[in-house]
Amino acid sequence: MKPDNHHTHDCAIVILAAGQSSRLGEAKQLLPYKGKSLLVQAVDTAVATGLRPVVVVLGARNEMMKQELIDKEVVIVLNEQWEEGMGSSLRCGLKKAQQVAPETEGVIFMVCDQPHVSPELLMQLIETSSATSKPIVASSYGELSGTPALFSSKLFPALLEIKGDTGARKLIKQYAEEVATIPFPEGSIDIDTPSDYQTLLKQD
Structure with a gap:
């Protein structure tokens, strides 16, 4: 018998893909990796968990991004305030998840430029949430804890208060x-500069 774990059935995934990748000079979301764009890689990983809804937050170059998502089982939301920074995308994605699935008890936030995220890793966030009853479960790499990260509904009000270019990491530190x-x-492998991307390609 499966454990009674409401998170498993009522957890949304929000993929943050609204930034313009200014340090890279082109849209990191569209960079090819293993035969897919980084955006499609992230979407396919999220969809493979079976969790719904999968919300994709777009902003800069959103028309190009939408072309990548035709036929994908996702909910697209446009963050009109994407230039404000990561905080606006967190708020936008969470609001859309709540609108689509009011019963949502938790949200996993993930980004496009961590290409080694797997469906198993995302499900491990949920299992750890259930086992520990902690309202935040984050991924740890080096000295940092960050995305992918799961926030329970207890922290939705705090997430909706985030402003500016502040991501989930601020709340992870605060709580x-x-x-x-x-x-x-x-x-720790993410893509911010052309050399980051070259390093990623050489590793595989």
Whole structure:
């Protein structure tokens, strides 16, 4: 018999893909990796968990991004305030998830430029949430704890208050006593510059 775990059935995934990748000089979401764009890679990983809804927050170059998502089982939301930074996308994605699935008890936030995220890792966030009853479960890499990260509905009001270019990491620090972590050493690999991308391609 499966454990009674409401998170498993009522957890949404929000993929943050609204930024313009200014340091990279082109849309990181569209960079090819293993035969897919990083955006499609993230979407396919999220969809493979079976969790719904999967919400994709778009902003800069959103028309190009939408072309990538035709036929994908996702809910697209446009963040009109994307230039404000990551905080606006967190709010936008959470609001859309709540609108589509009012019963949502938790949200996993993930980004496009951590190409080593797997469906198993995302499900591990849920299992750890259930096992520890902590309202935040974050991925840990090096000295950092960050995305992918699960926030229970207890923290939705705090997430909706985030402003500016502040991501989930601020809340993870603010509520340090309330955080469980899972190891994800490959989480430190992200794509901010052309050399980051070249390094990623050489590793595979």
